[in-house]
Amino acid sequence: MKYFLVIFELNCAYSTQMYFRFLIFVIIFFLVGCRFDSTIKNNNDSTIRALDSIFSISLNNELPDSVRIHSLKIANIKIKNVSNDSLKFKLLLKLAHNNLNLGNVENFGKINLNILNEPYMKLATMNDKALVFEYLGYYYGLKFSPDSSYYFYDNALKSYKKVNNESSEGRVFLNLATILSSIRDYTRSEIYTIKAIEKLQYTNDNRNLYLAYNNLAVISNELNKFDESIEYRKKGLSYLSKLNNVEELILLALNGIGISYQKKGNWLKSIDFFKKAGAKLATSKKLPKILAAINDNLAYSKFKLNQTDELPELFYKALKIRDSLNIKDGQVVSNLHLSEYYLSQKDTLKAIRYGNKAKEIAEEANYSEGLFNSISFLSKIVSPEKGVKYLQKYVKLLDSLQQQEREIREKFTRIAYETDEITKENKVITKKNWWLTIAIIIGCAFFTVIYFYIRQRSKNKELLFNQKQEEANVEIYNLMISEKTKFEEGSIKERNRISEELHDGIVNKLFALRLRLLLLNEGKTKKDMDVREKHLEELQNIEEEIRTVSHELKVELFNVDNSFEKMVKDLVIKRSNLSNFEWNLSFNIHRKWESVANKIKIHCYRTIQEALQNIHKYAQATEVEIRFIEDEQLLLVEIIDNGIGFNPKNKSNGIGLKNIESRILKLNGTIEILSSIGEGTKIIMNIPL
Known part of the structure; x- marks a missing residue:
């Protein structure tokens, strides 16, 4: 990832406010940039594969920006079709990051604000919520809206604390410290920076540790603790030695040490560091902003030592670069340095001309510190009448700046206070909800016990009923068997009676009749004997038939x-x-x-x-x-x-x-x-x- 740096500190003491603005940009960009590089886990879904290809196009520096921007518009449409909220969350963050890579800061902020207002933000993990807050803090930092930036970073910090994410805490502490430095709240900024170092010192985050010590150096410089500032710069350089591709940051650190020696009044020592930085740059055209700053600082130190062999050419060389790049704060500083140089050369007209030019550029750029320094300098070189007017403007501007800084500090304090109050209220609400939840759980448990008790009683009654029904069924069956047995017994008795009657009564009578007929057969004619014989046979057949019926009727009681x-x-x-x-x-x-x-x-x-x-x-x-x-x-x-x-x-x-x-x-x-x-x-x- 390529980082674009604008170091206003290089322009010495006159550019303090603009330096802090830049420092916010640099630190936040470094801190957040690495978080955007997380890759999305491969997914077999065709939409995800298509999005991976689209993101690859957006990151291809060889393609025209119009093509890359259009690819991100297509990605935005496709992401809307992703149903998995967690995956959509990560895809939107990557989309925001790629927009930032292409310099589309507005889309970067818009996407993160949309994420913040989406329903799935409530379902996100605490780390993910903190990350969105951190990105929004970064966005408002780029927009030079320190109060909004502070608000979101403060929320990010509280979220990271809840999950004990110390490395992220350290990063956010550093962001907050930088914002506090920009409003000259150096005490709180120093406290936050030290907290950041405590969180980061056991990590391998050497870049952020460098930025933390760099911020301490800036604070010490502003508090006129120049020796401390130089030591902090050197400590920061020790972390840079562990990193690759940090030539730009090394040049900034060397230039910062030179500025500290400048403010300390050790002009000769400052020249050594400016020359050391210049030697590293040599004829490089890759870092023109830093080259312009080093040339201007070197020229100013030479001017203070009355080494005018390269003056004013060195001043003009720095101003030319700044004019070509339209670096407003740098233009103000260069013009003020030239005004001061020509004043030393007794050329008051040129001194006033360059002083007025610095004032005009500062007014146009709304560069308060540059305007303040321009008015202060002009009040000393113009006529007494104009000097009074400039002094009045100076006092008015000073009061305005102080009031503005006071209001911003109060606003930050209010943000922190209101956030703490909201946190306390949330704790009270959480506690109430906790008790309410316990009450609901107890109530549910109570009604559940009652429900199961009633249900169990009902089951017991049903079981008892079924048991009694089974007993009744067995009894009914036994009664049926008994009834049927009794019926069969009665039927058998009746059949036996009939059988006995047939056998003992009628059969015996027929047998007696047959005997009598046999007796009658004696002494009769043959014809009569044949007739009687025939009747006797019929009677015998009837007897056998009755006996058979009798035996058939007489059976035992049926087998159970x-x-x-x-x-x-x-x-x-x-x-x-x-x-x-x-x-x-x-x-x-x-x-x-x-x-x-x-x-x-x-x-x-x-x-x-x-x-x-x-x-x-x-x-x-x-x-x-x-x-x-x-x-x-x-x-x-x-x-x-x-x-x-x-x-x-x-x-x-x-x-x-x-x-x-x-x-x-x-x-x-x-x-x-x-x-x-x-x-x-x-x-x-x-x-x-």
């Missing part, structure tokens, strides 16, 4: 093991008569039903009952098949019909199917319902035995 099967069969018969369908019932069971738990038999019976009810109501089936199959420790029950069927996915289960599922789940079994339109329905139930 067959009672469940008979109940199911009776149920199917009744439903088939009602619904008019053909049926097939099969039992492929190896074990006896009396060994199967009544609970299983009850639910199987009820399930078949419910299924047959659904077939009657909805299926329009003409054939129904029910199978009981024992498979190891499972009882497989299948209910199949050839009805109209239904789509299980599109049709919500009715209460009947839900009851079936509920019963099978109570038995820890599984149920599968297979059906489709026009294909009938098949219910498969697997029940553990």
Whole structure:
């Protein structure tokens, strides 16, 4: 990254205010610049890849600026389509940085201000929020708006403190210190600079450490502590020795040491450092601003030592460069130096002419310090009448500058105070919110406990109800079995009675009748004997037939093991008569039903009952098949019909199917319902035995 420096300090004591403005620019640019170089992590998304290519175009110095600027406009449009807020945040920062690289300061500030007002700023990490504040502080520093710059840097500092980001704290402390120096609040500036050094001294941030010691040197210079200033400059140079491509900063440091010796009155020593800096520059055309400043400072020191061999040519050489580059503060300083030189040469007209020119340029550029120095100097060389006027202007301007500095200091103090007050209010609000949150959590916990308590009670009641229902079902089943058994017992008794009556009564009577007929057979004609014989055979046949019927009627009470099967069969018969369908019932069971738990038999019976009810109501089936199959420790029950069927996915289960599922789940079994339109329905139930 290329950094453009304008060092107004080089122009000696007359350019103090403009120097501080420049120093703000230099320090902030150095501090923030490195933060912009973070690359965006590769993303497979086509938009991100396209943006990477666009950013590469914007950074290509070989392309025309118009092309690079247009590429950033396209990037801005594409970034709006990025849905990930975190990624959009980083892309916008890179877009802002690339705008700054192209000198588009307004877009740089606008993008950062937009980020500040976006909803996702609230969701950003504390470091990211601090970074946006820091960038805005930098932007307002470039706009020479120290109060706004101070405000945002102060917010950045507070944010970095919350996450213990010490290196960033040190960087922001240095920015704040530089702003305070620009309004001549040297005490606070020195404190902040020392804090910056404390934060940075254990890092490898040698550039910022150099800038920190450079700021201490400037403060010491302004407080006439020239020896301290020189030591701070030398300390700063020791950090520059660890960096590459810092020729410009080394020249500035050497020039700064020369200025300190100038203010100290050690003109000869100052010339040594100016010449040392000039020797490094030699005939270089890369740094004309620094060359002009060094030439002017060297000429002034020679002038003070009355070494006029290169004067005034050296002054004019510096002024020519400054005129060509339109460096207003430098032009003011050069004209004042020439005015002072010609005054020493007794050429009052030229002295006044150059003094007035310095004053005019300062007024045009709104360069307060240059105007102040110009009026002060002119008041000493013009006529007494004009001198009084210049003195009045001098006093008025001095009062104005002091008032302005006072107002700015008060404003900064107010910003810091209001920020602290807001912080305190936020702490109070946070504390209230904390207590409110605790109250809400306790309330939620309380209602949750009550909810689960009520729910558990409801579950317990439901469980108790189901348990009682199971007991009732078992009792009902037992009653049904008992009732059916009693019915069968009564039926058997009646059949036995009829059998006994047939066997003991009618059969015996027929037997007696047959004997009598045999007796009558004696002594009769053959024809009569044949007739009687025929009747006797018929009577014997009737007897055998009655005996057979009697034996068939007389059976034992049906086996209990067959009672469940008979109940199911009776149920199917009744439903088939009602619904008019053909049926097939099969039992492929190896074990006896009396060994199967009544609970299983009850639910199987009820399930078949419910299924047959659904077939009657909805299926329009003409054939129904029910199978009981024992498979190891499972009882497989299948209910199949050839009805109209239904789509299980599109049709919500009715209460009947839900009851079936509920019963099978109570038995820890599984149920599968297979059906489709026009294909009938098949219910498969697997029940553990």
